[in-house]
């Protein structure tokens with residue numbers, strides 16, 4: 008923190024120094040640093056950038072603040088206000104009205120409740136929930152491939168914030184919309200001979216004002232900004248302005264920002280200043296749970312074996328999984344028949360055709376043995392050697408994911424092992440895949456060979 012200039016700042020500075028060691032750094036940065044202090048008649052008035060910071064301070068920090076004040080020689084009157092919201096100030100918006108919110112509405116079905124968690128999206132889910140409750144990470148960036156729930160989680164943050172505070176201005180904007188809004192403001196400015204210079208500036212101001220007057224900006228698919236220099240520059244300034252004001256920002260990207268060609272370094276570093284969380288394709292159990300959840304949301308009954316069937320055959324993205332389930336549901340309605348396995352097989356004939364080739368256990372064992380340069384019979388043997396145990400676990404996990412066989416069946420074909428051995432193997436591989444990048448790659452390449 009730079010050296011204090013006035014006695015007032017001096018006082019607040021020493022209070023801050025007292026508080027700093029008492030709070031987690033992240034809390035200090037989020038809640039204490041943005042406060043503006045005013046000292047008059049021994050009374051400390053703090054202005055928070057928004058209601059969240061104010062409320063947090065009020066419920067978590069008042070007595071700490073009072074004690075710190077006393078030690079610094081002031082009376083213990085502490086008052087916490089939130090900043091008069093700038094857009095309610097007629098001076099800063101024409102006619103005293105709020106600028107329209109940019110972007111589009113939140114999708115009502117994209118809530119936290121409707122989001123099924125599993126090992127590959129739990130971290131992202133937890134981070135999003137945390138932001139919605141405590142606004143602790145800013146910006147929050149969720150990244151991962153298409154159809155994996157990034158937009159869903161982002162909307163869920165928006166819904167949750169609005170539950171707390173209806174009047175909060177939460178804007179969901181796709182990056183494409185941001186670019187279009189900016190370019191159209193720019194075009195108007197350029198074509199605005201008739202407006203004159205100040206008129207054109209007002210047009211650009213309007214654009215900036217509408218984006219900067221939000222309390223929370225949810226900006227989807229920032230990879231769309233790649234290579235678009237002027238839009239990216241505008242985005243950078245928007246980001247800075249909002250962050251400076253303590254507004255919450257949530258972003259999504261289809262990969263790690265530094266892996267997106269055409270994103271500027273300063274943008275990448277801004278995005279990285281908060282928290283980045285990854286979503287990966289869900290595992291088999293989560294996929295089945297998602298199918299069941301979608302059925303429940305549609306008030307339909309989907310038996311477990313049907314959910315498992317869909318989950319086994321559709322693994323590329325949740326969006327496709329949902330599409331596959333809807334196809335089954337549509338056929339069931341059309342025929343006036345309940346959802347069951349034969350109906351699901353019928354409905355998904357074309358979806359499943361490409362992967363319908365039955366993958367056999369022998370095939371899996373042969374492939375895995377080949378890959379690790381051991382013999383298929385080693386996989387079925389009693390050997391506890393590490394060089395055999397790990398490939399055996401991988402083969403079991405692949406069998407679980409890519410065949411319809413039951414756990415006992417799988418155990419049986421690996422040298423008459425118990426089904427709990429299979430469960431443990433599957434679990435172990437799942438854990439390892441999260442921590443061991445190498446093993447994860449091996450698993451993925453084996454799976455992709457099987458899918459051919």
Ligand code: ADP
Nearest residue numbers: 121122123153154155156157158159297325326
């Ligand atoms: P992305 O933005 O990552 O491309 P979306 O958020 O649009 O993906 O998700 C695609 C579809 O899949 C949406 O209908 C969404 O509700 C659904 N979906 C994704 N992940 C989950 C999940 N974990 N639980 C329930 N539905 C999900």
Ligand code: MG
Nearest residue numbers: 157158159227
């Ligand atoms: Mg999306």
